[in-house]
Amino acid sequence: MLDPDYVLFAQVIEAGSLSAAARALGISPAMASKRLARLEARLGVRLIQRTTRRLAATDAGERFHADVVAILRDIAAAEARVTGVRDEPTGVLRVSAPTSFGRLHIAPRLHDFLRAAPRVTLELNLTDANVDLVAERVDVAVRIASEIPPSLVAHRLGNSRRLLCAAPAYLAEHGQPRTPGELMRHRLLAADGQWPWRLVNGRRRQAIDGQSHVRTNSSEIVRELALSGVGIALRSIWDVGDALAAGRLVPVLPGWEGPSDLAIHALHPRAPAVPAAVTAFVAFLRRTLDPAPWSAIVAGDRDRDPAADAVGA
Numbered sequence: 001m002l003d004p005d006y007v008l009f010a011q012v013i014e015a016g017s018l019s020a021a022a023r024a025l026g027i028s029p030a031m032a033s034k035r036l037a038r039l040e041a042r043l044g045v046r047l048i049q050r051t052t053r054r055l056a057a058t059d060a061g062e063r064f065h066a067d068v069v070a071i072l073r074d075i076a077a078a079e080a081r082v083t084g085v086r087d088e089p090t091g092v093l094r095v096s097a098p099t100s101f102g103r104l105h106i107a108p109r110l111h112d113f114l115r116a117a118p119r120v121t122l123e124l125n126l127t128d129a130n131v132d133l134v135a136e137r138v139d140v141a142v143r144i145a146s147e148i149p150p151s152l153v154a155h156r157l158g159n160s161r162r163l164l165c166a167a168p169a170y171l172a173e174h175g176q177p178r179t180p181g182e183l184m185r186h187r188l189l190a191a192d193g194q195w196p197w198r199l200v201n202g203r204r205r206q207a208i209d210g211q212s213h214v215r216t217n218s219s220e221i222v223r224e225l226a227l228s229g230v231g232i233a234l235r236s237i238w239d240v241g242d243a244l245a246a247g248r249l250v251p252v253l254p255g256w257e258g259p260s261d262l263a264i265h266a267l268h269p270r271a272p273a274v275p276a277a278v279t280a281f282v283a284f285l286r287r288t289l290d291p292a293p294w295s296a297i298v299a300g301d302r303d304r305d306p307a308a309d310a311v312g313a
């Protein structure tokens with residue numbers, strides 16, 4: 001049988017306070033504090049750092065919490081298998097996604113998931129930061145990446161084709177660059193952490209290690225700056241496809257684009273038993289997201305250099 005003090009510890013981390021955990025377990029805050037202190041004394045480590053305003057897990061506490069949560073999930077799965085209980089999505093589901101992608105492609109479709117999983121309490125955090133799923137207690141993360149850590153399970157949702165683009169007004173004023181090297185004479189736009197740009201054209205490769213004309217931590221701001229004619233940006237088609245189709249943005253250096261190894265994934269931590277809510281949310285993403293337009297041919301591709309595939313790097 002699992003030590004009830006372990007359950008208390010997990011509840012404290014989950015609730016974020018000792019009093020809230022005590023209420024959830026039907027005990028007094030004084031008893032909860034006494035049991036938590038007893039657990040720390042038995043283990044010989046401090047699990048939670050207490051201040052006057054908040055509780056925070058120590059490094060040892062974070063590692064122990066991840067192990068305890070995995071054990072609790074295994075027990076719940078084992079009980080469901082033994083009793084034959086239907087594996088229905090329930091409980092709190094914490095989802096992290098990039099800001100633009102979450103706003104454009106996840107949020108408008110969430111009503112379908114919430115209708116199909118009424119017993120799930122969804123928490124959606126939109127951030128461009130590369131969050132640590134275990135440390136931040138994230139159940140599912142949508143991540144646009146070329147490499148996935150082995151500690152995570154990845155479900156590929158689609159490609160993330162990226163093109164150089166700018167507003168027609170910017171190009172009318174500053175001219176169209178003809179080679180990647182000429183980009184350095186232009187106003188370039190990128191969020192923090194997005195340098196260098198890696199560009200490919202067939203077998204040719206070019207790295208552009210520039211500096212953003214406007215410094216920002218937001219990819220959405222980069223898109224808005226490009227749309228308003230501030231400069232040239234390297235953007236994913238899922239982000240600017242509508243603007244390209246409408247002519248509000250036009251491709252720059254047709255034939256040169258970001259490498260094809262970047263893809264959109266749904267990630268979750270590896271575990272012997274994956275919660276039903278996680279499985280249901282990944283299935284929802286696969287069912288509702290249509291990746292076809294994200295790698296579609298756009299105006300300007302017809303100008304691609306046909307000899308590029310035969311040219312060495």
